[in-house]
Amino acid sequence: MIEKMNNTMYIFVGLYLSIGVAVGAVIILFVLAGSFTHKKFKYRRAQMLKQKFFEKNRGQLLRQLVSQRADITERMIITLDELEKATNKFDKSRELGGGGHGTVYKGILSDLHVVAIKKPKAAIQKEIDEFINEVAILSQINHRNVVKLYGCCLETEVPMLVYEFISNGTLYDHLHVDGPRSLSWNDRLRIATEAARSLAYLHSTASVPIIHRDIKSVNILLDDTLTAKVADFGASRYVPLDRSGITTRVQGTRGYLDPGYFYTGRLTEKSDVYSFGVLLLELLTRKKPFSYISSEDEGLVTHFSTLFAQGNLSEILDPQVMEEGGSDMEEVAALAAMCIALRGEDRPSMKQVEIKLEGTQASRGHEGGGVRNGPWTADGGRSEVLSRQYSMEEEFASSSRYPR
Incomplete structure (x- = not known):
């Protein structure tokens, strides 16, 4: 009897254990299935979101714009997965x-x-179409003095x-290192020539003229041999071949910004010329255009122009430049x-600037000396109106509202 009860109990224990x-x-199967379904749902949702951003960022437009060059299309559109791995x-x-x-990251593709x-x-959002057009244009630029654009990722919100x-x-x-000496005058002249060459290319040689809109020393990168590379085309705009300029939201950097563009919103190639002129002042003086204020409460452009008209440039030039x-x-x-x-109409074109700097660089080493005293200008004549014409520039420089 007892043995029979023990057998029955063993049967029930076994049954319970089996159950x-x-x-x-x-339960484990349900958990695994739920986890798999959840992951699959998250993956599909992520893919749908990527596709949504791709369409919002006009990825199809970009593909159409570069469709004639299959190699560019394949290289240009880079996936988010690739950049996350990089x-x-x-x-x-x-x-x-x-x-x-935003933020800039280093990566390895x-x-x-x-x-x-x-x-x-x-x-x-309204600038997305323009952004894509510019990417399509810049992707086809191959110039040794322009930072190469490898491509873009359109699978994110921005x-x-x-x-x-x-x-x-x-x-x-x-340029702006501690101590009395920095880049040599030879290097400064060569870097200026290379930057001018790249801008002249963008303005007149590229398939569609491109205005950089934010030329400054921070946007001139240097490689291991100090070769200049113009960078940061985030603010750049292209100009249709049948137009001399465009009206757009003012964007640029304080101290480098063309005052005519600042007041009218009219952007032309001469706006880049003005910014490049300020860059030349920075190379000549080692003063920072966005922060320099003279004892007369003048900005860099106004103070340089006044001293230039008076023939007293030695008061503002970098002593190293005067020495070397x-x-x-002077040129x-x-x-x-x-x-x-x-x-703007009184400024040279970037092509003219390039030619002038190349000629100056070629003649470098054949002449020496310091700064001539006495008022002089590019054509050798006295400047009677140079300082007067900057009353508007002074007003511009004193403004406390600057974009970017």
Whole structure:
């Protein structure tokens, strides 16, 4: 009797254990199935979101614009997965720098190209079409003095740009160092010539003229041989071949911004010429255009123009430039004065600037000396109106409301 009860109990225990195992297995299966379904749902949702952003960022338009060049299309449109792998999911250790407009990361693509990835913080939807057009244009530019654009990612809310990585910092970094000496005059003249060459190319040689709109020393990158590379086309605009300029929202950097463009919103190639002229002043004086104020409460452009008209440039020129430069330094100063003329029509074209700088660089070494005393201009004549014409410039420089 007792043996029979023990057998019955063993049967019930075995049954309960079997039921427990079965229930546990079912629960595990449900958990696994739920987890798989959840992951699949998240994946599909992520893919749908990527496609949504791709369409919002006009990815199809970009494909159409570069459809004639299949190699460009394949290379230009870079996936988010690729960039996440390249940057270890945008790890903070990969940050190169950042500001109010976004962050730049260093990454290595699957083809082993080292790149800089610009991840903006925000974008205006109405400018997406223009952005894509500019990307399509810039992707086809191949100039040794322009930072190469590898492509863009359209699978995020704000499109990301992928450029070649330039390792040696900016012209600003090399020019504004502590101590009395920085870049040699020979290097400054060569860098100015290379930057002018790239802008002349963008204005007149590229398939569609491109206005950079934010020329400054921070946007001139230098490679290991100090070769200049114009960068940051985030503010750039292209100009239709049948038009001389466009009206657009004012954007640029304080101290470098064309006052005519600032007041009218009319953007032309001469706006870049003005900014380049300020860059020449920066190379000549080692003063920072966005912060320099003279003892007479004048900005860099106004103070230089006053001293230029008076023939007293020695008061503002970098002593190193005065020591190393000769008459070619005077030629560059005169060229800068023409570039910063208040009226755009009085400024030279970037092609003319390029030719002048190339000629000056070629003659470098054949002449010496310091700065001539006495008023002089590019054509050798006395400037009677140069300082007077900057009353509007003074008002512009004193304004406390500057874009970017």
